[in-house]
Amino acid sequence: MIDLTIADDVARIVLNAPEKRNALNVPALRDLGAAYDEAEAAGVRALVLRGEGPAFCAGRDIAGVDAATDDVTGYLDGHLTPLLKKMSAFPAPTFAAAHGACLGVGLGLLIATDVVYVADSAKIGSPFAALGATLDSGGHALFYERLGAHKTLDLIYTGRLMTGTEAVQSGLFSQVFPADEVNAATEGAASRAAAGATQSFLASKRLVARLRDERLALWDAVTAENINQASLRDTADYREGFAAFQEKRRPEFTGR
Incomplete structure (x- = not known):
């Protein structure tokens, strides 16, 4: 079934x-x-x-x-x-x-x-x-x-x-x-x-789960966001997103 x-x-x-x-x-x-x-x-x-x-x-x-x-x-x-x-x-x-x-x-x-x-x-x-x-x-x-x-x-x-x-x-x-x-x-x-930037979505998914389960205070949540952003810098999709924006084209994300 x-x-x-x-x-x-x-x-x-x-x-x-x-x-x-x-x-x-x-x-x-x-x-x-x-x-x-x-x-x-x-x-x-x-x-x-x-x-x-x-x-x-x-x-x-x-x-x-x-x-x-x-x-x-x-x-x-x-x-x-x-x-x-x-x-x-x-x-x-x-x-x-x-x-x-x-x-x-x-x-x-x-x-x-x-x-x-x-x-x-x-x-x-x-x-x-x-x-x-x-x-x-x-x-x-x-x-x-x-x-x-x-x-x-x-x-x-x-x-x-x-x-x-x-x-x-x-x-x-x-x-x-x-x-x-x-x-x-x-x-x-x-x-x-x-077709999107999978790793960035997963970073948000994990943070939302922490907000739900741990009831993070505002500045703790901001710190978590900052850590997520820094970790995403090393992904291919982060680099592709920046390049596409700078080149005024649509990004082609791979989920990596």
Whole structure:
């Protein structure tokens, strides 16, 4: 149910189980992790993640799961969290095209992606009130950071789902598009990134992760930026970018 194709320096990973709205069980999580490993080994310069069918990902596949004996810890700590960490640390810009249900694990996949474009009709929130369970996959952290405590708990208590438009207006994700345009917009952004200065993008990706995880103060962040800039001076793309600017031509970056 996990399809991977690689072309033009872009990996394209598709959740392809539309009959169950791309809900993910343990084997699917393993396959998804393997797809990221294969893409990394191929040295791609950008990655796109999307879902086939009516939904991006409706969450965990709980078909046949016995609630009384469910190995929640094994699923979350043993499989899902390592996958999300792997996705977040992928050594190239990553993009997701989200439509339909983006819930639970599906929301976590988006949180672990660098840039998320959503369909205006996407459904994002916490459906767990109806299950007697709680929001997982990083949802609490995302909602609290972007929405504050009151709206976070309102969404959790009520189970109300935001549209993609509301989610972008609230600062959760990057841009919103009509449902029939979101895949093309995401592909275009990934292709442009794959033709860009990959090492500079990765420097920013690492710094943004530090801002998120370490809450760097302003001048500490500035120092980190200065270090990044100095390290990029020795890359081929840095030299190409300066030369192209001075020669008034379009740069041709190689990702090195």
